[in-house]
Amino acid sequence: MYDLTISQSIDVQDMAVLYGFSLFETFLINSSGRAFLLDRHVDRLLDSMSFFNFNIDIAKSRLIEAVNRYIEENSIRDKTVRLTVTCGNRVKSIKSSVIITTRDNPYRGAEACEKGFKLTVSGYVRDANSIIVRHKxxxxxxxxxxxxxxLQSGFDDAIFVNTSGEVTETSKSNIFFVSKGILCTPGTGCGLLPGIIREWVLQRAQGMGISCMEGCYTIQDLQQADEVFVTNSVMGIMPVYAIDTVKIYNSAAGSCTKALKTRYTAELERA
Incomplete structure (x- = not known):
């Protein structure tokens, strides 16, 4: 079993420094000091560590305990915490490092949360077959x-399409849209990171009687949708009011977006 200690520094020969070879999870801490969906975040982290054959053996319970202890010792409330595990370097006999950091939630009380996002389409094409795209x-x-x-062009984020012209995700979030009463989102085969909040939305939507569909969609599908929103573990659910020059809504997010956002906020505070 790996001797779990929280690192304050990283060896310069760690593969994380040399090649960006590390994994991380970011999650919200609510006003009561509890991490939202921590269990699922740690599951995903451990799955990716196994996929990439990290040479460490860390029990899920010990990672969760370390995060909760960090939150308690630092009296963290209404912030974000990042849990990072580096690959280390087997050739140099450098062990993996476990790092926990915190920062303010940039979306807490932000004007964007009320207004929503304006997205553009990136000129960079996403490779759906990339071995790293499905891992954080x-x-x-x-x-x-x-x-x-x-951001420099006046947008809040950019949408990636893949080599087939299919929508994948934005630079930092998953994307959903509502068309003819059905909640749609690109399938993982399109080339995207299956986010924890994406998973939450699909599960809760079905429980709320909202029909859901994962598939292959185009930018035109988004621009013709009744509602569009994006999700990640820091901002939660963010309505999208425009994609390039096409307006999705003028003054208020749609009913599906609002219902899911209300449910999300309630569960976040009850975590």
Missing amino acids: TANYLENYLVGQQA
């Missing part, structure tokens, strides 16, 4: 650059 790795430069380019 720190190899994030493409996403970062695309997101920054969108």
Whole structure:
């Protein structure tokens, strides 16, 4: 069993430094100091560690305990916490590092939460067959650059399409739309990270009697939709009011978006 200690630094020969080879999870801490959906985040992290054959053996319970202890010792409330596990370096006999950090939630009380997002379509094409696209790795430069380019151009984020012209995700979130009463989202085969909040939305929507469909969709499908919203573990559910020059709504998010957002907010506070 791996001797779990929280690292304060990383060896310069760690594969995380050399090649961006590390995995991470980011999650919200509510006003009571509880991490939302921590169990699922740790599950995904461990699944990816197994997929990439990380040379460590960390029990799920110990990771959860470490995160909860960090939250308690630092009196964290209404912030985000990031749990990172580096690959280490077997050749150099460098062990993996476990790092926990925190930062303010940039969407808490932000104007964007009321107004919604305006998205653009990125000129960078997503490879649906990439071996890393379905895992939350720190190899994030493409996403970062695309997101920054969108911000500099007056948008909140950018949508990736794959080599077949199918919508995948944005630089930092999954995407949903409502058409003819059906909640739709790109399937994982399109080339995207299956987010924890994406999973939550699909499960809760079905429980609320909302028909859901995963499939292959185009930008035109989004622009012709009745509602569009994006999701991730920091902002939760964010309505989209425009894609490039096409308005999705003028003054208020749609009923499906509102219902899911209300449910999300309630569960976040009850976590």
